[in-house]
Each structure stands twice: as C-alpha cells, then as structure tokens.
Amino acid sequence: MTNQYAPDGGRQRYFGVYPAIVLNIVDPENLGRVSVSFPWLSDANVEAWSTLTTPYADDEQGLQIMPEVGSQVIVAFEAGNLRRPYIIGSCWNGSAVPPEQPQDANNIRTLKTRSGSELTFDDTDGAAKITLKTAGGHELLLDEASSAITLTHSSGHKIEFSASGAIEITANSTVELNAAAFNVHAPVANFDGIINCTTMIASAAVVSPSYTPGVGNLW
Template sequence: MSDTEFGMQGTDIRNGVAVGIVADNEDPEGLGRVKLTFPWRESDDESHWARVATPMAGDEVGTYFLPNVDDEVLVAFDSGDLNHPYVLGSLWNGDQPPPEDNADGENTVKTIKSDSDHKITLDDDDSAGKVEITTSGGHTLTLDDSSGAETITIEDSSGQNTIEFDATKGSIAIESGTKLSVDAPNLEFTADGNISIEASGILTLNGTLVRIN
C-alpha cells in the first residue's frame, strides 16, 4: 500500500493508542510484523507492516508470540504517524475470551495456551501450587508443590503409563499399562539394601553365562 492510500506522512496523524484488527501476519521479510485494519477506516484498507512489541527481543532470541489474523490488538503510532504503527499487545473481547476466568477472585492461575490447546499452567495456590504442561493430546508433565505431595509426574494421555518422582518419600515409581522395556549396551543395578524381583508368572533369566553369588 502506498503512502497516498493510507495517508501521507504528516497529514494522517492519530495521537494516543488505538484498537486494530490483525489482517495479515505472513511477513515477507520474516521480521514478525503484522498488517492491521482499523474501525475508522474501510475494512480492506490495511496498514503498513507493524512491528510487534514483545517482552524480549534480540538477535534470533526472545519471546515469540505472533498475533493471529482477526486478533484484536492495541496499537500506537510513531509520533502519531499512521504510516508507522506498533502493536503493543493483544486484547481479549466478547468473541475471544481469556483461557481462565479468575472466578474465585484469587488470581492464582497464570496460563500460556496455544491455538491447538497446548497449555502451560502456573498455579500459585499456597497449599496446592503446581506447574503443569499439557499437550493437546492429553500428555502431561506436572510439578506439584502441594503441601505433603511434592511430586514430579509424567503421564501419557491414556493414564496407564506414568513416571512419578516423590520428593517427600525419596522414591521414583514407574508404571506401564502393558510392558516396560529397558534397553542399553550395559545395565547395572546397585542397592545399599535389598533387591526384590517378583513375578506372578514365569521368571526367566537368559545369558551366555549366569552367575549368582
């Protein structure tokens, strides 16, 4: 879009901030910019490419959360010039509500949630705090700081296969719904106390040489 189409430098000024809608986020230069439309302009009158403010940005480092097309964003303009917009952040609205609702007023839950429902949850509850990573398929990693619990749990979507680290008991538990396999060139098991091997069926030991001492 030319300057004439969107307002010439110095002739199209808007002070303060404005609400815009993301019209395009496929930046041809790969700089993480977006194009915008504004309520006071024609719906097909897109802005110039707008840079997106982010908590951290550097040479191929930083946080990367690019707004989606049709997302509502808050926009500021360099010296009020509409030809140089900057996206300050994204806005929720009646059609695009937040992923949490703070229904209890405690505001203990912080969340990052993607379009496909991958989710990171930070729960700051004093008695049941935890950090949880959940995939859209239902796999979870939970770091639980609940009073008396203090566990790290990895669980698949079926709920049948889990690994749990229990800081309170000083134990690690591995459970599988059907089979548990350990494969390595060499395996070594050492215990300061007893080792118990128990099977409800047949117990088989195979090897070129089996030594029992």
C-alpha cells in the first residue's frame, strides 16, 4: 500500500487496503453505511461513514450482515480519497477468533451469530450434510448420505423423514392436531393403546374382539 499526494497538490491519497475499527452501524441517512475509525492515523479522532460492500445489494433487498461495533474491518478508499472509504471485508485477529478451526480437508463452511445460532455445511465425501441449530439445542439436519431430514427439539422430541418415505414423530408428551377436518387415507391404521372419542360414525361395520355397550344400547 502507498500514500501519495495528488498531482495537483491536493490532499494525500491512500491506495491499497487498511484496517479500521467499527464505531457505529446506525446510519443517520439510512444508506447502510458504517462509521469507522482508523487507528493507524496519528489523529485518533478521525472517523468516516463507510460504504459496506456486500455480494448482493438492491432496492429493499439484498444480503445484509452488519459488522459488530468494535470489530476490525478492512477498508479501501475510492481513488485514494480518505473521505470515501469502502468496507471490503472483516477479519479475525488476536482478540477475535474463528468459530471453527480449519482442517486440512477443508470440509466445513460455517455461519455463526453472536447468540450461537449456527448454519454449517459439511462437504465430507460420502457424508455431506447441512445443519441449522441454536445455542439452546434445537436442530434441523439435512443428511445427504442417508437422504434423511431430522427436526429435533432440545428436549429430545423430534420428527424424522427417512429415505424410504416413512415419517416418525417422537414426543415426550401429548401430540395435538387442531383442524376443521382430519383425513387419514391408508389401508390399515394401527393403534397400540386405547382409542377414546366423543363421537364415532362408521360407514361400514366396526369389528372388535370385545364390545361394551354405552348407555341406552341393547344387549
């Protein structure tokens, strides 16, 4: 990186990339800019509103991930003008470390937020999967190897979709369905326990090894 003066004798120009510290992310003009300071300048009070670059930005749409106040970012200056900085990325340093330690195979891609919510892509050969989880233990797993999808609550109950087409619901308590109508289309419905209903209407005969008549029924 080089510092140069404009040919016309104007302000000093700053070419290359430089570290900066985030001061404020609430742009008073609602332009999505970020206020940063430049610790490498002799004047510690110098700060500027910087344009935040992102892979996708358009009118009321785009990828918006703001840096944390106090974090280190990397800036470049338009035509070397100190008053026109652009944030081109963030970086880890001695006080901020990555959420995952890289391995030689480089199979893991991770997006992790301050609260611990995490989206992880695992590209392990033959065992690829995508995991979305919270710090509290809720998890959604898309397993490419087994072609299964599992949604798990932190307390243990879960819903599993298998490659065979089976769906298994495991609950530690009651499962309730509330709807205007509930239709089951299957040749056979198996129940291990007691079926308790307030009203039963059958369009065909009800077959049972035992029968207890209700009030008003005749033997």
